[in-house]
Amino acid sequence: MEKFIRCLPKVELHLHIEGSLEPELMFELAERNGISTPYSSVDEARSAYHFHNLQSFLDIYYQGANVLITERDFFDLTWAYMLRCKADNVMHTEIFFDPQTHTDRGIAFDTAINGIYHALRQGEKELGITSQLIMCFLRHLSEDAAFETLEKAKPHLNRLVGVGLDSSELGHPPEKFQRVFAEARALGLKTVAHAGEEGPPSNIRDAINLLHVSRIDHGVKCSEDPELAKELAISRMPLTVCPLSNIKLRVFDKMADHNILNLLNQGLCVTVNSDDPAFFGGYMTDNFIALNNALSPSPQQLAQFTRNAIEASFVSEERKKEMM
Ligand code: ADE
């Protein structure tokens, strides 16, 4: 089955590019930029990656991004991820970046987006991997800060397929960003939002009804509201589920308890994704293998995750047909 999984064509729809920063590259960039890290070695960094909830991860994740200074740093980060996609047989990827994590440190919006964008284009040219870029607002920051970020994005609209909402879900419900998401949609951007990762099922409903999202990122808490789960199945609202992330952040105690297969069997459009692979122990193939080891899905079910991701992707119908 491992061979089947390695060879299975994959589509990733939930990946924070800053969360693909491996400790080795973090140290390389720290040295290149004359910056110190809180860790004395790669091993020490990896052994610090133990989390008890989302916030305990976010604190370490934002600190890691401090080594990203130049356009070349953002390029190198993204290129390393594209090579991983190639190794994992990922045909298409839709990645997030968090501009506020960088602009709040004095790094220009353009520096971040230029580096990321050029690596994505090179990935398409040299590796044949298509991609899209989604800019996320940090939900622990203010609505005003999100509007300022949207303003900075305006010269780059042709490089962005949509906007998303990430960071601390508890205490920062979707309604806080209703107006900024409305403006993003008026600019022609699609919308997605993290909801129902740690937060209640009502955040999923609100992301759909108030933010008019095309996909829910995570969404696994929908099973606490069976009526909602039924509605998600009927509407085929995609959920970008991240199995290893959910275990590392203690959303489920162990992979055998994960609800992704139940959701698939109920007809929901669930997909498999890696979220922050450098912190959670693996990329796309690793996530599929972890699911396989704990839940023994059939080959048909594994392939259905890819079909669902193609259905949920923001690519042309022509590219969808090519990937199906
Ligand atoms: N930012 C990076 N990873 C995240 C996650 N799993 N949830 C919310 N915000 C994030």
Ligand code: ZN
């Ligand atoms: Zn995420």
